[in-house]
Amino acid sequence: MLSNWVEARNTAQTTVVSLTIGLAALAGLALWTSLGMQRAATHLHELNEMSDHWGLVVQNVDVADHALTDYVRSGTPVMRQPVANAAGDAEESLRWLRANGGPADVRAATIVGDLYGDYTTLLRETVAAGDRGDVTGASQKADQAELTLVSLRKQLSTVVQLKRLETTGYLRAAETQNGRLRLAAVIAFVVDLGLVALCGVVLLGHRRKILRQAARSEHEAMHDALTGLANRSLLVLRAQQAIERSGRTGEPLGLLLIDLNRFKPINDTLGHAFGDRLLQHVAHRLTGAVRDPGTVARLGGDEFAVLVPSAQDAPAVAGRVHRALEEPVDLDGLSVDVGCSIGVAMYPADSADVHELLRHADIAMYAAKRARLGTSVYEPGLDEHSAAQLTVISDLRRAIDHGELVLHYQPKADARTGAVCGAEVLCRWQHPRLGLLGPDRFIPAAEETGLIEPLTRYVLDHALAQCSTWHAGGWDVPVSVNVGAQCLHDTTFPDQVADVLERHGRPPGVLTLEITESAIIADPHRASAVLTRLRELGVRLSIDDFGTGYSSIAYLRTMPVHEMKIDRSFTTNMRTDPSSGAITRSLLGLAHNLELEVVAEGVEDEETWRVLAALGCDIVQGYGLSRPLPADAFAEWLRDRALTELAAPTS
Numbered sequence: 001m002l003s004n005w006v007e008a009r010n011t012a013q014t015t016v017v018s019l020t021i022g023l024a025a026l027a028g029l030a031l032w033t034s035l036g037m038q039r040a041a042t043h044l045h046e047l048n049e050m051s052d053h054w055g056l057v058v059q060n061v062d063v064a065d066h067a068l069t070d071y072v073r074s075g076t077p078v079m080r081q082p083v084a085n086a087a088g089d090a091e092e093s094l095r096w097l098r099a100n101g102g103p104a105d106v107r108a109a110t111i112v113g114d115l116y117g118d119y120t121t122l123l124r125e126t127v128a129a130g131d132r133g134d135v136t137g138a139s140q141k142a143d144q145a146e147l148t149l150v151s152l153r154k155q156l157s158t159v160v161q162l163k164r165l166e167t168t169g170y171l172r173a174a175e176t177q178n179g180r181l182r183l184a185a186v187i188a189f190v191v192d193l194g195l196v197a198l199c200g201v202v203l204l205g206h207r208r209k210i211l212r213q214a215a216r217s218e219h220e221a222m223h224d225a226l227t228g229l230a231n232r233s234l235l236v237l238r239a240q241q242a243i244e245r246s247g248r249t250g251e252p253l254g255l256l257l258i259d260l261n262r263f264k265p266i267n268d269t270l271g272h273a274f275g276d277r278l279l280q281h282v283a284h285r286l287t288g289a290v291r292d293p294g295t296v297a298r299l300g301g302d303e304f305a306v307l308v309p310s311a312q313d314a315p316a317v318a319g320r321v322h323r324a325l326e327e328p329v330d331l332d333g334l335s336v337d338v339g340c341s342i343g344v345a346m347y348p349a350d351s352a353d354v355h356e357l358l359r360h361a362d363i364a365m366y367a368a369k370r371a372r373l374g375t376s377v378y379e380p381g382l383d384e385h386s387a388a389q390l391t392v393i394s395d396l397r398r399a400i401d402h403g404e405l406v407l408h409y410q411p412k413a414d415a416r417t418g419a420v421c422g423a424e425v426l427c428r429w430q431h432p433r434l435g436l437l438g439p440d441r442f443i444p445a446a447e448e449t450g451l452i453e454p455l456t457r458y459v460l461d462h463a464l465a466q467c468s469t470w471h472a473g474g475w476d477v478p479v480s481v482n483v484g485a486q487c488l489h490d491t492t493f494p495d496q497v498a499d500v501l502e503r504h505g506r507p508p509g510v511l512t513l514e515i516t517e518s519a520i521i522a523d524p525h526r527a528s529a530v531l532t533r534l535r536e537l538g539v540r541l542s543i544d545d546f547g548t549g550y551s552s553i554a555y556l557r558t559m560p561v562h563e564m565k566i567d568r569s570f571t572t573n574m575r576t577d578p579s580s581g582a583i584t585r586s587l588l589g590l591a592h593n594l595e596l597e598v599v600a601e602g603v604e605d606e607e608t609w610r611v612l613a614a615l616g617c618d619i620v621q622g623y624g625l626s627r628p629l630p631a632d633a634f635a636e637w638l639r640d641r642a643l644t645e646l647a648a649p650t651s
Contacts, residue, residue, distance in 0.1 A: 011202060015198050015199050015202050016199065018195050019192065019195040019196065019198075022188060022192040022195050026189060029181060029185045029188055030185065033178070033181045036177060036178065036181065044170070047163070047166065047167045047170065049100075050097065050101055050163060051160075051163050051164075051167065053093045053096055053097050054156070054159055054163060055160075056090065056093040057093045057094060057097075057112065057116070058156050058160065060086065060093070061090060061116070061119070061149065061156065063089070064083070064086035064089070064119070065149055067079070067082035067085075067086045068086075068123060068142060068145060071126070071127075072138075075135070080127055083123055083126065083127050086123070087120045087123040088120045091113070091116070091117075094109050094112060094113045094116065097109035098110065104166075108155075108159045108162075111155060112152065112156060115151055115152040115155060118148050119145060119148045119149055122142075123145055126141040126142045126145060129141055221233065222234035222237075224283075226276055226279060226298070227282075227298050229283050229287070229296050229297055229298045230295055230298075231298065231299070232300070234297065235295060235297035235299070236354055236358075238307055239255065239307055239354040239358075242307060242309060243347055243353070243354060246347060246348070251309070252310070252312075252346055252347060253308060253309055253346070253347050254308040254314030254317075254344060254345070254346050255305065255306070255307055255314075255345050255347070255357050255358065256305060256308065256314060256318055256321065256342055256344055257303070257304075257342065257343045257344075257365040258303070258304040258321060258325075258340050258341070258342050258365070259304075259341050259365055260282065260302040260325070260338050261338065261340055261341060261369070262337065262338055263275065263278070263279075263301075263302035263338060264302070266278065266336055266338070267302075270336075274331060277331055278336065279298070279302065282304070282325065282329075282338065283296070283298065283304070285324040285325060285327075286304060286324065289317070289320040289321050290306050290308075290317055290320070293309055294306055294307060294308050294309065294313075294317060305358075305361070314344050314346070315344070318342050318375045321340065322374055322375065325338055325339060325340045340374075341365055341366075341368040341369040342365060342368060342374065343360075343361045343363065343365025343366070343367065344361065344364055344375060344378065345357050345358075345361035345377075345378040350378045360378040364379075395431070396442055396445060396449070397451060399431070399442075400451065400454050404429060404431065405428070405429055405455070405458060405462075406427075406429070406430050406436075406630065407426070407427060407428070407459065407631065408425075408426045408428055408629055408630055408634075409423040409424070409425060409426070409479070409628060409629055410423060410424045410621060410625075410626065411625055411626050411634070411638075412599065412619050413619065413620055414618070414619060415600070415609065415612055415618055415619055415620045420477070421619060422478040422479065422619075423477055423478075423480070423634065424479075424480040424482075424514070424628075425479050425480060425482075426628045427443075427455070427459055429441070429442050443455075447484055450486070452484040452486050453484070453486050453490065456483055456484060457496060459482075460481055460496075460497065460500050461500050464503075464504040464506055464511065466479075467504070467510055467511075468504045468505060468506055470635065471506070473635070475635065475638055476510070477638070478509070478510045478511070478512060478540075479512070480511075480512040480513075480514050480542065481512070481513055481514065482514045482515075482544065483513045485516070487530075488526070488527040488530050488531070489526050489527065490530070493530055493534075494530060494534050494537055497511070497513075497534065497537065498537055501539075508537050509538055509540065511539050511540065512539070512540040513534060513539055513541055513542070514542045514544040515527075515531075515541065515542070515543060528559060528560075531561070535560040540562045541559075541560065541561040541563075542561060542562065542563040542564070542565055542599065543559070543561055543563070543564050543565065544565045562596065562597060563598065563618075563619075564591040564596045564598055564599070565598075565600075565601055566587050566598060566600045566601065566617075567601060568602025569602070570587070571612065571622075572602040572604060574611065575607065575608060575611060584600075584612075585615055588615050598619070599617075599618065599621060600617045600620050600621065600622075601621050602622050603620040603622035603623075603624045604622055606624060
């Protein structure tokens with residue numbers, strides 16, 4: 001409790017402010033004391049100067065008295081001059097006192113001056129009588145002067161005594177005030193000393209707090225916040241240290257890269273909070289399965305890694321990890337199966353450094369995931385991607401952000417009239433080094449790396465922007481956009497579609513979203529909910545490549561779709577392959593019974609077109625109509641086709 005108080009920010013602020021005030025008060029006391037002493041010295045100097053002038057007055061009076069006494073006693077003219085000289089000597093001091101003294105001094109100087117004036121007059125009259133030879137007159141004047149002197153001396157004695165009392169009282173008062181100031185200075189010093197000590201304690205407390213925060217920050221920088229496991233930075237650091245030890249000891253080491261198999265659908269279905277708790281349980285199981293001295297790390301998402309100091313232990317650790325993650329996890333009354341795919345890479349057999357070790361373990365993990373092997377050990381032959389393909393995958397995000405993807409448009413036409421009724425949007429990648437890449441070079445990578453959703457948003461945005469441009473030019477061409485399974489499992493996808501339609505000012509009916517039956521089968525309930533919201537929005541829905549993957553007729557009956565697309569593998573060979581023709585006719589009948597429009601892909605020639613039209617196919621698409629074209633070329637193609645239709649004779 002005390003340490004918390006010491007380390008509190010308010011405590012530090014209060015202590016610093018109090019210390020500042022205390023030091024300012026101590027400095028103020030010192031300045032006040034200095035000024036007080038200066039004032040006291042000045043006043044004492046003034047009092048001393050007054051006393052000195054009163055002393056001169058007393059001294060002059062005494063000198064005159066002694067001179068008069070000597071003159072009277074001797075009766076000789078020789079003693080006359082001292083009396084004449086002493087008469088009036090104190091008048092200068094009395095004038096100074098009246099001019100510079102305080103009120104009391106002025107009053108006293110006035111009274112004493114009057115007596116002293118009488119006394120001086122009598123002295124001079126005594127000398128004058130003596131000069132005339134009037135001994136009796138001189139004696140009488142001398143007696144009168146003595147009587148006046150008594151009064152003068154009493155007055156001077158009173159004044160001198162008062163001046164002494166004033167000086168003594170002032171000194172006593174100054175000493176009292178100085179004593180109080182000294183006491184206040186001592187108290188301020190003691191308080192400041194206490195505040196300095198408290199400030200030191202607070203600073204030490206904050207130093208400890210900063211050290212703890214630094215340690216916590218260092219731990220957070222090296223550990224995953226959700227699971228408490230090591231993160232990628234700490235894994236790389238420990239792997240580098242292990243490689244250095246391996247270089248000294250010759251002991252090889254292993255790295256396991258672990259990816260959970262069914263985490264994404266669980267996370268999407270039950271929510272991120274459930275997914276986070278599941279990851280914490282997985283981390284706990286991994287830690288128990290690996291044991292020391294291995295390092296367990298979470299690299300991000302549902303991807304974990306295990307650094308095994310001995311390569312010989314790597315297969316055993318992989319087996320324990322599989323067994324630990326094969327057991328269902330019970331959370332909130334739900335039992336979920338996770339499972340994992342593990343890739344194993346060795347140092348120095350497979351890799352020269354830590355980054356290559358991680359990359360090779362990642363390649364092995366994806367090989368295990370694709371082949372459903374559970375665990376796969378890296379071999380050079382496992383990497384089925386060329387270096388160029390790996391570059392393509394790593395550049396895909398940048399391509400989306402920098403607008404390197406371009407759209408081509410393949411027209412669709414009414415099978416009976418030949419009128420253009422829309423266009424399918426096909427994505428191409430204008431790679432800065434590899435040139436124009438077809439969708440087979442990057443779409444699978446986008447689906448595998450989770451970039452299919454931003455890629456789909458990109459295609460939707462640019463396709464509807466082009467649709468709006470065509471509309472402004474007088475061409476109303478609906479567009480069809482392919483949508484991956486991840487979009488159908490995203491409950492926010494209908495809102496995204498609504499936003500892009502509104503942004504480009506196009507009605508929902510101009511957009512057809514083409515989905516594969518495999519996307520529906522993966523999670524039929526969620527896909528059905530998303531498709532229903534899209535249909536309610538007014539967007540048209542089409543099942544693409546129907547009949548090539550799954551037996552999804554039961555789902556087709558309940559899915560809110562508008563059209564079915566027959567795959568080119570059936571239409572292209574329908575005139576030469578009886579089975580393809582039978583399947584095509586069956587699919588046409590099925591679609592019409594379900595009140596769906598039918599689009600036939602792969603229509604390469606007019607004969608196939610006529611056969612499909614005779615069978616009741618609604619829309620055709622293929623090279624027999626046009627190849628996919630860039631936007632400008634597509635607009636030119638539309639103009640040429642319109643001119644051709646206008647020039648054609650009417651029957």
